[in-house]
Amino acid sequence: MGKLFAVIVVVIAAVSATIFILHVWWPPPDISVHGAGIDRELGQTMVATGVLFVAAQLALAWFVWQGSSRREGRPIKQFPGGATPLVVFAVVLVGIEILSLTFVGSKVWANIYIAPPDSGALHIDVQAEQFAYYFRHAGVDARFGGLHPDLIDDGSGNFFGLDPANDTTARDDIVASSLVIPVNQPILLTLHAKDVGHSFYVPDLRIQQDFVPGLVIPLHFTATHTGKYEIVCTQLCGLGHHTMRAFLEVMTRDQYDQWLKAQAP
């Protein structure tokens, strides 16, 4: 029975490693400027944790195999110096590994979440609500109208709470349910949520950021490939969470300009 368990442990390790090595479930191709850094960090983390995982599983299998053939009455061998130094050594080793990954990866992370956006970034405002995203462009005046939560009226399409009757800057604001952007253009999103926590996750962009009601959260990126990609919510936000998605449409500059013109209210 013990030998069978040892074999099962080896099989689990082999199948798991094969899934990763063959990239069976792998992120879609990266379409962002910062994504290469993320992929590199992810690869390093996979290698470091993968090697340790396989080694630990094989060691476990070996000890189980050995232990299962132990004869009755034979004394159990002790690790030299007892188990305590071994546990301390393992904790320190894993700690060093995790801290190293953090230090090595911090530059990539900071480049997305701490570094300021490009000064020429195109600013798009994002409203998340149960269970949809809405994206607002500033329109021809390049100025966003003010937000008045008391004026939010989904039924008449006022998802942001704009006040066009009194606020002339709001009249040309363009609100769309897809995130349409030009390719190779730095983008700055400001995320806010109407009701509960949501998230903005585009696997192709290698970007994931929560929405928090009451906070305006900036997020910046540059898409390098045209195409249509899925935006999904990865924070359980209610009954219809599974339906909460939108599309990112990355266009050439000309296509984007035409789209913008066609949306003008």
Place this chain on the structure above:
Amino acid sequence: MHTRYLWPLALAAVASSAARAPAHPAAAAGTIAGRVTFTGTPPKMRAIDMAKEPSCAAQHQTPVMTETVVTGPDNAVANVVVYISAGDATSATPTEAVRYDQKGCEYIPHVAVMQVGQPLEIYNNDQTSHNIHPLALVNPEWNKSQPPGTPPIHTSYATSEFIPVKCNVHPWMHGYFVVLTTPHYAVTGNDGGFTLAGLAPGKYTVTAWHEKFGEQSQEVTVAATGRVTVSFVFKALPY
């Protein structure tokens, strides 16, 4: 004449008055009719983007527009509920159900009118889940999930109220339940016209309600078989 001969006559009189349920003694043959129009510039309706729900988007050849203000030729206003708000007799509760459909991620009709206590049946005709949420303030508020293929929701409202309806899954879905005590009501179509028939002679208050423009009322006197024309004009602003 002996009194025993009068009994059948008395019974016949009672029976005939019972059959004529409204309190108005005279025949109910009067009509109030007219049109609802606007002056000014109404707000532009926006195209609804249903990209996130492909099964609904595929049902529409042209984009569905928001329905907050729907207008027709010659400044007509649609989706106005015109009803007798005062002066009408009480009537029996209709047993025929009002049908409310969720189809193509739209509410059909946009404004559903029903009487107090009248059965209401809500159907999901889509291949996606809806979560209908009538935002009642006077009546009890509820919201119910309705996955595709589930049977209709049966309900009714006990008190007169104008109830906005939304879908908790599809933010653009928007409609109204209008619960009235009177059986005399009409919802204007694209021509803005309405007819309230079967009215007994008397004085009435006629009210026109619109979700964006608000309410207007007029006092009207209806003769025995008279037809009274009433017009409502709402002032529209672009924003």
